[in-house]
Amino acid sequence: MSGIALHKSRPLIVLWMMVCIGLLSGCSTTGAPGGDPFEPYNRGMSNFNLAVDENVLVPVARGYKTVLPSPARNGIKNFFLNLREPLNIVYDVLQGKFRMAGRSTGRFLINTILGFGGLNDVASYMDLPRRGEDFGQVLAVWGIPSGPHLVLPFLGASNIRDTFGLVPNFAYRSATSVGSPEDTIATIVEIVDIRSRLLGTEDLLNLQPDKYLFLRETYRQRRQAQIMDQSPSQQGPSDDELLDELFEDN
Helix, strand or coil: CCHHHHHHHHHHHHHHHHHHHHHHHCCCCCCCCCCCCCHHHHHHHHHHHHHHHHHHHHHHHHHHHHHCCHHHHHHHHHHHHHHCHHHHHHHHHHCCCHHHHHHHHHHHHHHHHCCCCCCCCCHHHHCCCCCCCCHHHHHHHCCCCCCCEEEECCCEEEEHHHHHCCHHHHHHHHHCCCCCHHHHHHHHHHHHHHHHHCCCHHHHHHCCCCHHHHHHHHHHHHHHHHHCCCCHHHHCCCHHHHHHHHHCCC
16 A cells, blocks of 8 residues: 555544544543443453463473473474564554654564574664564554453453554465465464463462453553663563562473
């Protein structure tokens, strides 16, 4: 889509999104931003996701971490993060962050060429740290309200705006894969790798009197910090830093 076409269609996209989210927010009764009118469903889906995590993902992730040494796991992580870097560039541009788009472009080129296809995060050593962006953040910058909290099957905590924001990500994955068995295996490996880096979070979660409320509020606060582009010190430690600090999970 050309810049002119995007400029012309953007008001329509924003209007359509605001109407949809406004209708879904109409039954909100809680004081939290966007409310939680779907709480009974959300709690049920959250319990389902936690059960799948405990009985399937955690055992597999532990086996994965046991079998593969840390350098191999880091290479897999870097590879998949590098694959998503082009989306970061697009999302930076859509938010008017042209300087950050240039830095993301530099990261992608450096890691792809010098990092052997992204297996090594060379760019971080060159003062080009990764900054994750997504279309949900773009919609927030465009003025779209978050809408009610929504727990998605397998994906976990979200809201109406961020759920719409997943569409470009799925479209990108579909456009860059051919549906082969190799693609399916790669997706499974990526999911297991992400979960292996979060081993230990279940210990923190089990300490909470209400796991659902903890997950909901943690998601809401972290998303707000990401949208506001707060520095790591303002946001609090990242997921990996938090795990290293609390659980020494290396």
